[in-house]
Amino acid sequence: MLITLAWRNLWRKKRRTFITVSSVMFAVILAIVMMSMVNGMKQQMVDSIISNTTGHVQIQDVLYHDEPTMDHAMEYSQEVKEAVEALGDAVKYTVPRIEGFCLASKEVSSRGVYLMGVIPEKENRMNDLSTRLVEGEMFTPDDQFAVIAEGVANQLDLALGDTIVMLGQGFQGMTAAGKYPVGGILEFPLPDMNNTLVYLPLQEAQMFFAAPERLNSLILMLEDPRKADEIASRLKADLDEEWYTAKTWEELMPDKVAAFEARDAQVRVFAWVLYIVAGFGIFGTMITMMHERLRELGILLSIGLKRSKLAMVCMLETLFISLIGVLAGVAVGFPIVYRFYLNPIQLGADVGEVLIDYGMEPIMQFSIAPDIFISQGINIFIIALIVGLYPVKKVFRLDMIHAARH
């Protein structure tokens, strides 16, 4: 009966209830669209970071993350291979890398470069490296030539067929030295990459660094990125912790994670502004409803309805309004974001090019992750509970004699 009472009370003034529900609904729609857009773009950036740099999880020497030198290159041992194999289908593929800074020169010119030893087929699967080729060709694992970034080529005046000489620090104090013909030139959008990267086939780079069968990192690309933490934990448990560790992309890029968190906090503040606006809509309705029904409330108390039960009726009314508003908001908001999820907004020339430069598609991606919709429900529910405290407080302080005579 109390539920019936609360429900029917809601429809005593249909127009007012409709307006209140609408204010909640529009706040929810706006919040859903905003969160969907922001989360979608964040996911785009995360995907870009994962595919261009870290992967989902990396196996490294236990000291490498804190001191990334060649001395902390890990042995690509049977133990590591077996630990990865044990993960089965959870791992889509692995990408081995050996990398380090060294000095590159041609004749009298020299400059610092970042040398990466890679398996091209695996890099292509991860980040389409070969599509950045602007001249020449990509090496195969057995080739013995280098592919260099366009900026490096320009600064050292290197062309296809020229020889690049490199000198660096090898494994355990060995001198790393080698000369390689330039077989291809790559163009990268980011100046940092375009002015420093030099690629060699993995085995050749291992020889250069005097670190055969060693890697700086073994990247794991996962079937389900959400399981990165779980996979990293399993690897840590399976591998000898004296030598190896496994880190997720979030552990490897704490600065990016912090930046995302800061932006998420800004978005949450904006979303809460929307919720608070909706909350005031409900609050206004509650104040009016309570004032109009003061005598009725007094009578209900007089005839024996306990204050706690009457407060529950009032709270239920607040919750009903919120629930209808949230459901309506989700019902309208979902098709909107789903439409943009299927057909992302194409970004114009300038903004689009920036995204392309960062290795992202020139689109504004939307997310339809269930938590976007669930969080709206929870947040509005919290607001409703807070707003619902007003009628509860009013009921508990109501002087029933005065109210009954109101």
Place this chain on the structure above:
Amino acid sequence: MQTVIKTEGLSKTYTNTAVPVHALKDVNLEFKEGEFTAIVGPSGSGKTTFLNVIGGLDKPTKGKVVIDDIDIATMKESKLFDFRMRHIGFVFQAYNLIPVLTAVENVSFIMLLQKRPKKEMEQRAKEMLEQVGLSDKLNTRPAQLSGGQQQRVAVARALASRPDFVLADEPTANLDTESAFNLLDIMARLNKEENITLIFSTHDQRVIDRARRVITLVDGAVDKDEHFERN
């Protein structure tokens, strides 16, 4: 006849005014089972305060209100809610039905709070609405009823839960003559048939003429307490 309510030295002083107002002064009264009593007196004589105090809606400043051997003046509010619900029926001047409930739901409401079985509750509510001549309005909401009909529903609500007594604060004040007589007939009949103690506060001569006991309050004190033989 058994005593239903007994007041001893009942006083009520309002101190939240510029000058303290003595609304009740040393009221000593006893109400027996089945009595039909009108509390009369000029405005400000303390009629409503008296009903509020014996109904447990307000606390006396001094004195006792003994119902069922319990002094309700010392009862905690949470217990009083339960006590009122189980022992006292209320009829208010402005009907005060719950607008979103139908007539039968309004009449069932107190029984519902008492957690009576659903079948018994429905049967009793229908029976009471029949008694007050509204068997054809069971599923009608208050807004669709006339003032007289609403007050009859209020009477049915007050009596449905079989309270020890019913307090009615000027129940006929908003009714036309025909509706008022109709209501009084019903209440007089129920008073006899159900042996329910009825206590009215009223200015209405039509009510006073039907009462078998008339208590006159003046300045918060009992001025007269008269008994009449009526049919």
